[in-house]
Amino acid sequence: MAPPSGGYVEALTLLRDRPLVVLTGAGLSTDSGIPDYRGPSAPARTPMTYQEFVSGPAAQQRYWARSHLGWGRMGGAEPNDGHRAVARLGADLVITQNVDGLHERAGTPRLVALHGRIAEVVCLGCRETSDRAALQERLAELNPGYAERHAAAPVRPDGDVELEDTAEFVVPDCAGCGGVLKPDVVFFGENVPAERVARCYAAVEALTERDGALLVAGSSLTVMSGLRFVRRAARAGTPVVIVNRGSTRGDELASYRVHAGCSEFLTALAG
Numbered sequence: 001m002a003p004p005s006g007g008y009v010e011a012l013t014l015l016r017d018r019p020l021v022v023l024t025g026a027g028l029s030t031d032s033g034i035p036d037y038r039g040p041s042a043p044a045r046t047p048m049t050y051q052e053f054v055s056g057p058a059a060q061q062r063y064w065a066r067s068h069l070g071w072g073r074m075g076g077a078e079p080n081d082g083h084r085a086v087a088r089l090g091a092d093l094v095i096t097q098n099v100d101g102l103h104e105r106a107g108t109p110r111l112v113a114l115h116g117r118i119a120e121v122v123c124l125g126c127r128e129t130s131d132r133a134a135l136q137e138r139l140a141e142l143n144p145g146y147a148e149r150h151a152a153a154p155v156r157p158d159g160d161v162e163l164e165d166t167a168e169f170v171v172p173d174c175a176g177c178g179g180v181l182k183p184d185v186v187f188f189g190e191n192v193p194a195e196r197v198a199r200c201y202a203a204v205e206a207l208t209e210r211d212g213a214l215l216v217a218g219s220s221l222t223v224m225s226g227l228r229f230v231r232r233a234a235r236a237g238t239p240v241v242i243v244n245r246g247s248t249r250g251d252e253l254a255s256y257r258v259h260a261g262c263s264e265f266l267t268a269l270a271g
């Protein structure tokens, strides 16, 4: 079944005054200057996998050394009109695949950060979470002069740094249990925590009886962690609207496919 072509106005009409679950991806944050690594003009990039991160101290040194140098650059991003519109929608639930924290800063109620937040750190031993900004101070204390010595290392717009020799970098352990510290984000090769997924499924399933709709904004639905909610909604007969520049893996399941900018469409919807 091919989706209807166009449908910008029809999609707005379908979504207005209806209970909504909103699923957002990287396309929503590009207007905030955070690059979309799956978008059409994305640079080639291979993020560290979970398996690599837990393989031993060398991988953890490489991760944290780069993160230490790049951390300051991420702080400059601000929520854009799309984030602000989502916060005004009154959605049953907003599910985001983004780890940048911009929905939180826009004041979005009822939010699930599906892949975690880059601003938090988790201990793989005791599962205690802590503040990434506080860890930055510990990294600086343990590695005096490191940032200055590597000031010339190229930094990508998302805060990742091109840096090869990281063998001298000192990585702190968990202050509580001595375990390995990891950014509290879901790496490639790692599963989204089950209770997080269950909360999202419950909100999507509740749309059926409430005559609601699922709105996808700025995600190409490349990974199953987001696509499964679209499949669940479509199977239950809940209408799905996808707003994204470029094709997505959920296109054939959508009632409307809107090829427009997220900020523009969401602002028109939220009023």
Ligand SMILES: [Zn+2]
Binding pocket: 123, 124, 125, 126, 127, 128, 174, 175, 176, 177, 178, 179
């Ligand atoms: Zn611990």
